[in-house]
Amino acid sequence: MMNDVEKIVSLVQMKKNQEGIVREISGGKQVKQKLISLGVIPGQKIKKANGLFMHGPVIVTTQTNVEVALGYGVSQKIWVEVCE
Amino acid sequence: MRILLLGNPNIGKSVIFSRLTGSYVVSSNYAGTTVEFTKGTMQWEGEKAEIIDVPGTYSLDPTCTAEEVAVEMLAEGADYVINVLDATHLERNLYLTMQLAEKNIPMILVLNLWDEARHKGISIDQHKLEEILGIPVIPTVALSGEGISEMLNRLKEAQPIDEKMLPDGSAWEKVGTIINEVQVIEHHHHTVLERMEDISIHPIWGIVFALGVLGVTFTIVRFFGEGMIGYIMDPFFENVYQPFLLKIGQTLDGNHLLHQILIGNLYNGAIDFEQSLGLLTTGLYVPIAVVLPYVLAFYFMLGLLEDFGYLARLAILSDNLMHKLGLHGFAVIPMILGFGCNVPAALAIRNLENRRDKFIASTLLCVGIPCASQVAVIISLLGNFGSRYILLIFSILFVIFIILGFFMGHFVKGDNYELILEIPPYRIPKLSVLLLKLKMRMKSFLKEAIPLVLVGVFIINLFFLTGMIDIIGDITAPIVSGLLGLPKEAVLALIVGFLRKDVAVAMLAPLNLDVSQTIVACIELILFFPCVATFMILVRELGMKDMMKATLIMITTAIGVGTILNFIL
Numbered sequence: 001m002m003n004d005v006e007k008i009v010s011l012v013q014m015k016k017n018q019e020g021i022v023r024e025i026s027g028g029k030q031v032k033q034k035l036i037s038l039g040v041i042p043g044q045k046i047k048k049a050n051g052l053f054m055h056g057p058v059i060v061t062t063q064t065n066v067e068v069a070l071g072y073g074v075s076q077k078i079w080v081e082v083c084e
Numbered sequence: 085m086r087i088l089l090l091g092n093p094n095i096g097k098s099v100i101f102s103r104l105t106g107s108y109v110v111s112s113n114y115a116g117t118t119v120e121f122t123k124g125t126m127q128w129e130g131e132k133a134e135i136i137d138v139p140g141t142y143s144l145d146p147t148c149t150a151e152e153v154a155v156e157m158l159a160e161g162a163d164y165v166i167n168v169l170d171a172t173h174l175e176r177n178l179y180l181t182m183q184l185a186e187k188n189i190p191m192i193l194v195l196n197l198w199d200e201a202r203h204k205g206i207s208i209d210q211h212k213l214e215e216i217l218g219i220p221v222i223p224t225v226a227l228s229g230e231g232i233s234e235m236l237n238r239l240k241e242a243q244p245i246d247e248k249m250l251p252d253g254s255a256w257e258k259v260g261t262i263i264n265e266v267q268v269i270e271h272h273h274h275t276v277l278e279r280m281e282d283i284s285i286h287p288i289w290g291i292v293f294a295l296g297v298l299g300v301t302f303t304i305v306r307f308f309g310e311g312m313i314g315y316i317m318d319p320f321f322e323n324v325y326q327p328f329l330l331k332i333g334q335t336l337d338g339n340h341l342l343h344q345i346l347i348g349n350l351y352n353g354a355i356d357f358e359q360s361l362g363l364l365t366t367g368l369y370v371p372i373a374v375v376l377p378y379v380l381a382f383y384f385m386l387g388l389l390e391d392f393g394y395l396a397r398l399a400i401l402s403d404n405l406m407h408k409l410g411l412h413g414f415a416v417i418p419m420i421l422g423f424g425c426n427v428p429a430a431l432a433i434r435n436l437e438n439r440r441d442k443f444i445a446s447t448l449l450c451v452g453i454p455c456a457s458q459v460a461v462i463i464s465l466l467g468n469f470g471s472r473y474i475l476l477i478f479s480i481l482f483v484i485f486i487i488l489g490f491f492m493g494h495f496v497k498g499d500n501y502e503l504i505l506e507i508p509p510y511r512i513p514k515l516s517v518l519l520l521k522l523k524m525r526m527k528s529f530l531k532e533a534i535p536l537v538l539v540g541v542f543i544i545n546l547f548f549l550t551g552m553i554d555i556i557g558d559i560t561a562p563i564v565s566g567l568l569g570l571p572k573e574a575v576l577a578l579i580v581g582f583l584r585k586d587v588a589v590a591m592l593a594p595l596n597l598d599v600s601q602t603i604v605a606c607i608e609l610i611l612f613f614p615c616v617a618t619f620m621i622l623v624r625e626l627g628m629k630d631m632m633k634a635t636l637i638m639i640t641t642a643i644g645v646g647t648i649l650n651f652i653l
Contacts, residue, residue, distance in 0.1 A: 038142060059507070064173060069503060069504075070503065070504055
């Protein structure tokens with residue numbers, strides 16, 4: 001198997017402590033705007049810190065080292081390129 | 085002269101505002117404590133300057149009402165903008181600065197939480213930043229006052245940011261370039277607080293932690309409230325105040341009407357502070373002796389949790405449950421505030437994004453969350469029967485809250501919004517700051533509660549003295565007595581409940597209700613209607629039409645639940 005295969009997954013599918021680059025946010029303008037202002041920005045690094053069970057929020061650390069909690073629904077719409 | 089304090093949420097703008105104007109604004113450790121702007125004045129350079137504490141916003145493209153307020157304030161014009169930034173998250177905060185730069189208003193930058201940034205191993209070269217932006221940059225620690233006077237001294241150097249001086253690219257690219265030049269972050273070891281941060285949002289330990297926090301909070305509130313009533317308030321009212329009142333009563337002997345209104349009924353020649361229903365007896369006893377101790381204890385604990393930064397974590401943990409009710413986790417914050425007083429809770433609803441969320445949250449707040457004043461009187465009323473009945477009332481409310489929320493989540497049209505919340509760091513609150521916040525909250529409690537309680541008691545007397553109680557009682561008897569199984573006089577409690585819930589509950593004391601009637605009556609008072617202060621705020625937030633719909637849901641729920649309880653209890 002090759003190393004460093006790049007793969008795009010949603011935040012929900014990412015593993016705990018995995019890092020990646022945000023590639024796309026599919027969602028309304030308002031949601032995108034709010035995410036961007038908090039530092040969840042296409043092209044920037046993001047790290048999944050934790051995920052609460054039973055479709056609870058996903059907790060991420062942004063490139064600017066801000067901890068943000070994102071609802072399960074919105075986390076499904078954030079696409080991240082990860083290295084495996 | 086008009087000066088705006090602008091910046092991201094939860095970075096200490098309100099603390100700076102208080103320092104500048106000497107007037108106090110409630111601040112906490114989570115985004116969105118300030119939802120309305122607050123105006124104040126200060127003397128600056130021999131001039132009277134108007135300062136405005138603008139609700140925190142992440143960007144100038146608003147995503148909720150509080151942020152819209154910020155944009156509107158800016159559109160109305162300003163002579164100076166003091167852009168407050170969180171030094172621990174400079175990169176994200178500079179984004180707003182880049183947007184502000186386009187507005188061409190003279191501005192200075194304040195890097196607040198400077199001490200915390202140092203602790204976290206973040207060093208910022210403020211001189212370099214000043215050079216790049218061409219405006220004064222001042223590090224501050226608002227809580228201790230460090231840097232505030234320098235900020236005032238340098239305000240006159242404020243000027244618009246010259247955009248030509250900034251690096252090229254989009255707002256974020258500009259920020260990135262600037263950060264590379266001015267900020268260095270060293271790795272540092274995890275502190276105890278940071279470990280606690282991790283535990284409290286851990287999928288399993290987080291819930292254990294939450295139950296622990298809530299358990300400890302309720303125990304302390306109860307212990308403190310009961311202690312203060314038993315050892316301070318009751319002895320004072322019985323042994324010091326009662327003889328004094330009885331003397332007044334004797335001098336009023338000839339005047340039956342005045343005696344009735346001021347002191348009320350005597351029981352075996354003595355005053356019964358819970359039942360006499362006079363302005364000077366029950367009218368003062370209820371707000372001061374019964375309600376104040378619990379409100380004091382509750383607000384102290386709430387302040388502690390707020391400033392520590394726990395409420396935001398509770399919002400994350402409950403996101404799951406709140407989604408089932410058509411809301412998201414942040415809605416838990418107004419609910420928790422509601423246990424103190426529904427008025428600030430109704431204001432906090434402004435932080436929710438859309439009409440649907442606001443509608444559901446308001447209705448649930450009014451129906452399911454009794455305020456501390458109301459709970460205090462319920463405890464004193466039901467305490468004699470045993471504390472398991474108080475637990476029963478809370479359990480009934482919880483079930484109603486969940487069922488009603490579930491229905492509304494399914495049937496109220498609109499999108500289910502998602503939680504997007506910055507998690508604040510834990511901070512050890514300063515006792516002086518906590519006490520100041522407590523003092524302000526108690527002050528506004530006393531200022532609002534006592535006059536309304538007195539008006540309430542007066543109205544009760546008026547209804548009895550004029551015989552109106554019989555007329556209204558007879559009209560409403562089919563519902564009050566027929567469906568709810570209460571004596572017809574209980575309707576008066578429902579009417580007074582609109583004014584002030586604590587008097588309304590106190591008013592049940594002289595009716596000699598049995599346990600199940602008392603439970604039904606207390607539940608009715610909680611469900612039926614919000615108090616007038618809450619009602620007015622919600623009309624403003626929701627609009628008359630939605631508020632009428634919400635009211636209809638409340639009344640239907642109240643009558644439905646009351647009838648069921650009447651038959652099963």
